[in-house]
Amino acid sequence: MSEATKSGLSRRSLLKGAAAGVAASAFPAPMIWAQNIKDVTLRQFGTGVSNINEVAQKVKEDLGFTLEMTALDSDAVTQRAATQPKSFDIADIEYWICKKVWPTGNLQGMDVSKIRNYDKIVGIFKDGKLTPDSTIAQGTSPNSVGFTDGPDGTKFADHETGWMTLIPTIYNADTLGIRPDLIGRPIDSWAELLNPEFKGKASLLDISAIGIMDAAMVCEAMGEITYGNKGNMTRDEIDRTLAIMTEAKKAGQFRAFWKTFDESVNLMASGEVVIQSMWSPAITAVKSRGIPCVYQPLKEGYRAWGGGIGLSKNLSGLELDAAYEYINWYLDGWVGGFLMRQGYYSAVPETSKNYMTENEWGYWFEGKPATEVITNPYGDAMAQPGETRDGGSFEERMGHIACWNAVMDENQYMVRKWNEFIAA
């Protein structure tokens, strides 16, 4: 054990001792607890998407303790969660990252009996089904890595055990973005990405783990490849997928590949590209420049992603209590409303409703036409009256998931092949 660990433990045990002392005394515990908790600082890190400063500020206001946030890219997040468990208290990670990180034992299972809104969490994160008759999508679906056997479990359980690995916080359904004004006809299939009609005007994202999924959606839609599981391809499937993409690349199908959010926005806004893989906020960014851009629903379905909060195994005592309090607050609706007004979904949509206007709820969640101008939390106009959300309601969008972002068993092989594709 290193020096740092010892001091860390002693600090925590001190706090624990203080908490125990308080509990033993005659004072009503919650009040004192509220006093002590002001000294607590929780260190959260994760990808940029939900590491929002407004959340930390609101935590300070509502709960009284300090939340320090660090935003990193997903590779760095994975590495840190796997190798530096002492450097964080709360990990805000995606489910596919959880699949990589959980077996290291750096996170602790969470007792759902302490989660007040557990029953209201949408089914996708529990049994994998949005409605009782929906089928579970391919890839690393949240339910497949969402539960473990107990607080110290290092394996995933295939059913609801009462111990969650991550508490779901944010998720969405991704598809292709298009420029309707430059295409001029309906687009309804992933196969259109490789349609020669868009030669030199298509783009794909150059992040292997996600790009390969989009590529697989395209190849399957073209009828070229039938996958056993797009989220866990065999070497042969990887080879065949990238062979098709390489051929298209050599034929000049792609204008560029993008790696960052800004690049995707610029490619689309400048008209260099008319069809490409895209993320929801990027569509909004293009639209906010007055350029028509649609997050096109496709008949093969969406590629979904989801993130959640995991607790470091080093959390205990008062800090663990504070972390549970934070999670309960997270699911209580304010954050949900904040995220949903940017086009994401919250794990407990019904609590978020309390923090949204009827118009906002109707537009973002129910797929109804906006009755007034829709603005995001930062005040930018997102939609004009009469417009409806691309893809429609929550059920229509999340009910048509073809595949979840995933990490494959053949990940290393896939990454190498992907690099060859980019260099080809």
Next chain:
Amino acid sequence: MTALSKNRRLFGSLLASLLAQLATGRTKNRHLMGWLLASPMALVLMVFLVLPIVMIVIVSFWGATEFSIYPAFQWDNYQFLLTSPVTYKVFLNTFKYAVLTWAFTLTIGFTVAYFLAFHVRSLTWQIALFLLCTIPFWTSNIIRMISWIPFLGRNGIANSTLMSMGVIDEPLEWLLYSDFSVILAFVHLYTLFMVVPIFNTMMRIDRSLIEAAYDSGATGWQTLTNVIIPLCKPGIMIGSIFVVTLVMGDFITVRFMSGSQSANVGRLISNDIGLLQYPSAAATAVILLITVLMVIGLLLRFVDIRKEL
């Protein structure tokens, strides 16, 4: 604090007595003085150049899992690198960029330097025009590169101008996200590195040599090829070393200007780092270092810079 200052004082007095010894000639070893004078530079180079490179070489033999690297001595990284056809393709591409950029920057750089050195007569104008050449360097490398993107794009200034002039009917696709745009950006970024050393050597050419050439009946072309170019060789060589090493080590220009469609060695390394495969990145870096050193060694065979300077 006191221990440090004591040490420093001790070191100072030691040095002083040593120098005194040298001065009085009691120490016959003249090499010692040379060693002492060279030691600060040697120390700096040791800490900031040699040690990091040694570290990279060591790590290149380590192993990596998906999240971590572990010390080992294995040839896996090199084996994968040297047996993958992609590596050769990418190295070839890197050489292609280096050679083309070198050819263009040399032509442009030499012409600009020649104009400055021999056509502009007054020193004031020479300095003014030379400073003009450096103005683009007042902004960042990346901004200079990215500003090409709206210019060359499908609906960019270049295409719309050409179309309104009636030169072309359809936008030229190859202007952006192509090898053309990569080379263009490289030439734009690095020509000055050619201009400066060539201009420097040109300014040091004894003008009477040129007059002598004319007096002997040489044409302008003969003067250029027989007098000026041979005398400019060290400048050309230094400029070439700058340009070749900069282009071979680059990754961001290739990524942005090719729209991630092309790869060079720098991008292989940056991809590996992004995926936390540090040992593999280190192995690629070692191979790149060896390649660049070989290229420079080859260049230095043509000109003995030390003699010429």
